[in-house]
Amino acid sequence: MSVDPRIGVLALQGAFARHAEALEEVGAHATEVRGPEDLAGLAGIVVPGGESTTIGMLLRSAGLWSPLRERVSGGLALFGTCAGMILAARGLVDPGPNDREPLGALGITVRRNAFGRQVDSFEADLDVRGVEGGPFHGVFIRAPVIETWDSDVEVLAWQNGRAVMARRGPVLVCAFHPELTQDRRIHDLFVRMAVGEENL
Amino acid sequence: MSEERGTGRVKRGLAEMLKGGVIMDVVTADHARIAEDAGACAVMALERVPADIRADGGVARMSDPVLIERIQAAVSIPVMAKCRIGHFAEAQVLEALRVDYIDESEVLTPADEANHIDKWAFTVPFVCGATNLGEALRRIGEGAAMIRSKGEAGSGNVVEAVRHLRSIVGDIRRLGTSDDAELMAAAKNHAAPFELVREIADTGRLPVPLFCAGGISTPADASLVMQLGAESCFVGSGIFKSGDPAKRARAIVEATTHYADPDVVLKVSRDLGEPMVGIDVTTLPESERLADRGW
Numbered sequence: 001m002s003v004d005p006r007i008g009v010l011a012l013q014g015a016f017a018r019h020a021e022a023l024e025e026v027g028a029h030a031t032e033v034r035g036p037e038d039l040a041g042l043a044g045i046v047v048p049g050g051e052s053t054t055i056g057m058l059l060r061s062a063g064l065w066s067p068l069r070e071r072v073s074g075g076l077a078l079f080g081t082c083a084g085m086i087l088a089a090r091g092l093v094d095p096g097p098n099d100r101e102p103l104g105a106l107g108i109t110v111r112r113n114a115f116g117r118q119v120d121s122f123e124a125d126l127d128v129r130g131v132e133g134g135p136f137h138g139v140f141i142r143a144p145v146i147e148t149w150d151s152d153v154e155v156l157a158w159q160n161g162r163a164v165m166a167r168r169g170p171v172l173v174c175a176f177h178p179e180l181t182q183d184r185r186i187h188d189l190f191v192r193m194a195v196g197e198e199n200l
Numbered sequence: 201m202s203e204e205r206g207t208g209r210v211k212r213g214l215a216e217m218l219k220g221g222v223i224m225d226v227v228t229a230d231h232a233r234i235a236e237d238a239g240a241c242a243v244m245a246l247e248r249v250p251a252d253i254r255a256d257g258g259v260a261r262m263s264d265p266v267l268i269e270r271i272q273a274a275v276s277i278p279v280m281a282k283c284r285i286g287h288f289a290e291a292q293v294l295e296a297l298r299v300d301y302i303d304e305s306e307v308l309t310p311a312d313e314a315n316h317i318d319k320w321a322f323t324v325p326f327v328c329g330a331t332n333l334g335e336a337l338r339r340i341g342e343g344a345a346m347i348r349s350k351g352e353a354g355s356g357n358v359v360e361a362v363r364h365l366r367s368i369v370g371d372i373r374r375l376g377t378s379d380d381a382e383l384m385a386a387a388k389n390h391a392a393p394f395e396l397v398r399e400i401a402d403t404g405r406l407p408v409p410l411f412c413a414g415g416i417s418t419p420a421d422a423s424l425v426m427q428l429g430a431e432s433c434f435v436g437s438g439i440f441k442s443g444d445p446a447k448r449a450r451a452i453v454e455a456t457t458h459y460a461d462p463d464v465v466l467k468v469s470r471d472l473g474e475p476m477v478g479i480d481v482t483t484l485p486e487s488e489r490l491a492d493r494g495w
Binding site for chain 1: 203207214217220221239240242298299325453457458461
């Protein structure tokens with residue numbers, strides 16, 4: 001990369017600070033996004049883990065929902081982890097009353113809390129397609145899964161037969177939390193996607 | 201591939217996901233729905249809010265499981281519940297109930313005056329209150345995966361939470377400027393595990409998230425404690441003891457997210473109705489000061 005790409009981290013609620021640290025470590029310039037004006041000049045945006053109902057509400061009250069959706073449908077690279085994957089999806093399986101319409105950044109439907117409650121949260125090694133150098137350690141916190149996906153969506157990782165990571169064009173989602181480990185390979189993949197060096 | 205549960209990373213991971221959010225005390229499923237609708241990132245399921253526990257007196261215990269189950273059924277966000285300090289059997293019941301976090305809380309009547317729960321023995325994560333850095337590190341040493349200031353629960357008065365936060369954050373900052381030879385004396389003075397003291401001196405932060413609790417009643421209270429270094433807010437009596445809980449809950453959520461933007465805090469502070477009636481903490485007799493429970 002010639003100039004450090006500017007990657008936004010949606011900073012309304014959740015694990016946004018850890019993502020910003022990870023992005024800086026792979027050579028990106030991370031900036032917090034709290035309002036529509038913060039979307040200017042971004043090469044990509046990370047939608048972090050947190051509570052999807054909370055972030056979904058705050059996206060709307062901050063006036064970010066429509067501008068973000070427009071930017072993403074216009075080709076802005078997006079990386080969604082856990083709640084971020086839920087918000088990036090086209091739809092939810094069995095939505096609750098506070099599950100608002102997601103951004104529809106890629107053609108997947110997602111089931112929230114698919115592994116159960118916190119006592120069922122776990123870590124496990126994953127084989128991730130497109131990430132070289134051995135298994136990636138996945139940290140799953142009340143994690144969702146990808147239940148259905150369009151034919152143009154590529155599933156990149158599985159856990160016990162369930163799809164937990166996917167990609168289409170410049171949009172990358174995973175059910176687990178690479179920002180909670182020191183392994184930066186997935187953040188590096190996303191930054192390369194954002195600058196157009198890593199095409200599907 | 202094989203799955204490992206209840207690790208430190210998995211326990212602290214949920215606390216990471218709750219950052220920048222508001223955890224609200226609720227006593228009914230209706231409260232829980234109002235909280236989730238207002239943007240709470242989690243709820244604390246209780247039989248009575250701290251202000252009522254304070255007013256009622258007597259021994260305050262873990263809630264009836266049926267009350268917690270109703271709240272678990274009502275919302276999709278994490279549900280926390282409280283057990284008494286040192287009452288590991290209550291904690292075992294709450295783990296069997298599959299609550300998402302256990303608060304070993306001074307708001308309930310302590311069950312053990314000498315020992316807190318060995319929290320490493322559980323799969324479910326724990327949050328514990330602290331009034332200073334030493335207390336926080338002792339709880340982390342016992343396995344707590346999140347620390348919150350104690351504040352003075354049920355008082356509607358943020359002064360104690362501010363005292364505790366300033367003490368914890370200030371002592372973390374001071375450890376960062378200590379040289380290696382001073383760290384053992386610091387561990388002695390804080391009555392804290394040496395390895396944790398050294399870790400904080402190296403990293404400049406607690407190894408687990410630091411949240412604020414105790415007396416937060418207004419959006420500006422939330423902004424204040426976030427600016428002082430809290431990473432999230434617990435709001436207890438402040439919401440459901442106020443005139444318009446749904447509106448106040450939503451306003452505190454907005455103020456927690458946009459804590460550094462006074463224009464947003466101003467906007468959401470308008471026309472919230474009656475706040476809860478507060479207590480001047482200095483008038484509380486020592487026997488009624490909840491923050492003095494635990495050590």
